[in-house]
Amino acid sequence: MIELDDRLRAIRDASRQLAEDLRGRALAIDADPDAMEEHLNSDVFELFRITETPAEFREALPAGLKLPRGAAMEERGNCLTNAVSLIEAARGDLATVLACPAPGLPGVVVEVLGDHRQREVFFRALHGGRTWPFFAMTEPAHGSDAGAMETRFEPDGAGGWLLFGSKRFIGNAARGGVGVVFGRTGRSAMSIRAALVQLPAPGWSGVRLDTVGLRGAYLSELVFEGVPVPGEMMLGGHLPVAQRGLWGALKTFNQVRLRVAAGAVGTALAMVDYVAEHRKTAPGLDVAVARAEAAREALYEAAARLDRKPDRAYWSSAVKLAAVEMGVSTGRWAARVMGPGGLLEHPLLEKWTRDVCAFEFMDGTSNMQRLHVERGYQTGDADG
Amino acid sequence: MSISTLPQTGMAECERIGREAGVAAGLAAALSGISVPDSAPGRYAAVPMESPDEGAAVLHHRLAAAEGVVFLECPGQGPDSGPAWAEAGRLLAAVRLGVLRRALDQAVEHLSGRQSGGEPLIRKQLITGSIADVMAGTEMLRAYAQTQGGQAALADIHTRLDVLGWEVLKLFGAAGYLSDGPGRALYVSTLAAGTWVPREEVPE
Numbered sequence: 001m002i003e004l005d006d007r008l009r010a011i012r013d014a015s016r017q018l019a020e021d022l023r024g025r026a027l028a029i030d031a032d033p034d035a036m037e038e039h040l041n042s043d044v045f046e047l048f049r050i051t052e053t054p055a056e057f058r059e060a061l062p063a064g065l066k067l068p069r070g071a072a073m074e075e076r077g078n079c080l081t082n083a084v085s086l087i088e089a090a091r092g093d094l095a096t097v098l099a100c101p102a103p104g105l106p107g108v109v110v111e112v113l114g115d116h117r118q119r120e121v122f123f124r125a126l127h128g129g130r131t132w133p134f135f136a137m138t139e140p141a142h143g144s145d146a147g148a149m150e151t152r153f154e155p156d157g158a159g160g161w162l163l164f165g166s167k168r169f170i171g172n173a174a175r176g177g178v179g180v181v182f183g184r185t186g187r188s189a190m191s192i193r194a195a196l197v198q199l200p201a202p203g204w205s206g207v208r209l210d211t212v213g214l215r216g217a218y219l220s221e222l223v224f225e226g227v228p229v230p231g232e233m234m235l236g237g238h239l240p241v242a243q244r245g246l247w248g249a250l251k252t253f254n255q256v257r258l259r260v261a262a263g264a265v266g267t268a269l270a271m272v273d274y275v276a277e278h279r280k281t282a283p284g285l286d287v288a289v290a291r292a293e294a295a296r297e298a299l300y301e302a303a304a305r306l307d308r309k310p311d312r313a314y315w316s317s318a319v320k321l322a323a324v325e326m327g328v329s330t331g332r333w334a335a336r337v338m339g340p341g342g343l344l345e346h347p348l349l350e351k352w353t354r355d356v357c358a359f360e361f362m363d364g365t366s367n368m369q370r371l372h373v374e375r376g377y378q379t380g381d382a383d384g
Numbered sequence: 385m386s387i388s389t390l391p392q393t394g395m396a397e398c399e400r401i402g403r404e405a406g407v408a409a410g411l412a413a414a415l416s417g418i419s420v421p422d423s424a425p426g427r428y429a430a431v432p433m434e435s436p437d438e439g440a441a442v443l444h445h446r447l448a449a450a451e452g453v454v455f456l457e458c459p460g461q462g463p464d465s466g467p468a469w470a471e472a473g474r475l476l477a478a479v480r481l482g483v484l485r486r487a488l489d490q491a492v493e494h495l496s497g498r499q500s501g502g503e504p505l506i507r508k509q510l511i512t513g514s515i516a517d518v519m520a521g522t523e524m525l526r527a528y529a530q531t532q533g534g535q536a537a538l539a540d541i542h543t544r545l546d547v548l549g550w551e552v553l554k555l556f557g558a559a560g561y562l563s564d565g566p567g568r569a570l571y572v573s574t575l576a577a578g579t580w581v582p583r584e585e586v587p588e
């Protein structure tokens with residue numbers, strides 16, 4: 001079991017202080033994910049963006065805005081720190097967190113694959129809090145099967161590239177902004193590369209996909225028809241060949257998976273909190289709380305292990321697989337114990353029962369995680 | 385306890401309507417002949433969009449409205465209000481079986497057109513296992529709904545249907561999460577059943 005030290009407890013408590021604000025925005029964003037004006041530059045969005053930005057590219061906090069009590073500006077990259085913080089934020093409302101124009105997952109990839117100039121372009125583009133980042137991997141025909149990727153970069157004859165292809169289920173991408181797009185420069189697995197792309201751009205189109213839940217994520221479909229990408233925006237050129245593209249980004253996918261699991265755990269905790277507040281005598285409440293808290297502990301453990309061995313998929317996959325099933329079943333339990341029609345009387349809870357289903361489909365379905373878990377078991381990662 | 389009080393043809397018809405015409409048409413069949421305000425156990429009852437009288441207080445839900453379903457405000461008779469909601473609940477179980485089967489058919493079609501590692505997804509063992517589990521669960525629940533009419537059994541049947549619906553939804557991958565896709569009917573059928581069948585005490 002992971003014992004949180006003073007620093008991690010302070011991070012957890014600071015995130016908890018933001019949860020109520022996130023919750024207060026949740027239903028409005030669910031109803032209309034395009035109506036973001038009232039949320040942009042709010043204190044909570046400013047804090048998320050600025051604290052997630054690496055120190056060298058970080059804006060000063062706006063006058064009058066203070067960090068939550070006990071919080072400090074952290075450097076990024078530690079999975080356990082991120083897990084502790086994200087679970088508490090998701091306990092507020094994860095869709096609202098995902099609607100916030102903060103570095104998030106694209107920022108993780110840019111930090112791993114980007115050189116100094118590319119990181120500067122990406123993080124400075126987010127200054128001001130009105131530009132969203134995105135991370136474009138999944139394709140319409142092949143899901144997250146990177147080996148079958150069809151999106152391609154073709155040389156433009158002048159040292160740059162032209163981007164062709166389409167991506168689907170990409171968070172915030174149709175809002176425009178700056179993001180990472182994966183595509184092929186050739187046929188081998190080594191030729192799957194990532195570029196920093198700023199939108200809108202000639203040859204680009206994007207639409208929001210209307211989803212059942214987690215609508216703040218603004219999942220989008222993108223089409224690229226010869227979008228120009230300057231040569232210096234191809235990520236990873238300064239890295240050894242084997243680490244320039246997909247292979248270099250692989251270890252970040254384990255982090256991504258753990259963040260998705262944190263979303264499931266945090267949303268489950270939000271639902272049990274809600275039921276405990278509104279129906280104190282709900283049958284099964286003790287068990288629902290115990291299961292969600294146990295999942296949180298398992299996630300802490302997986303995060304600590306990932307910090308030690310970033311390229312091992314076993315723990316993040318095992319925890320994602322279990323956390324999603326726990327989260328979805330917690331939603332079904334919450335719907336039952338609130339009584340007939342109870343979800344309609346409690347729209348925030350109803351929203352979370354929809355939201356929690358999204359985590360099944362993000363960064364690999366449960367069947368994909370099963371394959372990773374079985375492989376990790378066979379190779380000894382479960383015992384290592 | 386076997387207390388079948390409904391003709392099985394009625395249940396078969398509701399399942400057929402659910403499969404062929406969807407949630408709202410199935411709901412209309414399941415609720416025909418009963419007084420919704422006098423039967424509904426909770427403060428809201430799922431009904432077909434066209435059924436409430438003009439001026440009746442209804443709650444609209446984005447996904448339910450797209451399926452042709454609204455929620456009628458009701459006095460809320462409570463779970464002990466007797467057999468009225470139980471009869472509707474049994475027929476609604478049949479409707480949900482039809483909706484589930486329709487979604488499974490769509491999932492199989494979806495999976496047949498997608499490949500991973502050069503092989504159709506429909507041939508992957510994890511997928512075929514899921515499909516088999518859903519069909520086995522469907523057969524069991526049909527017999528369950530036809531032969532067991534007690535309120536506890538009915539609550540269990542609908543809880544099993546919730547779980548089975550989730551298993552079908554997962555087969556679509558992220559496409560199952562689109563508001564204009566088959567996931568919507570599964571979600572709305574679950575939400576509708578939640579207004580008609582009390583099940584606070586049912587564990588999974």
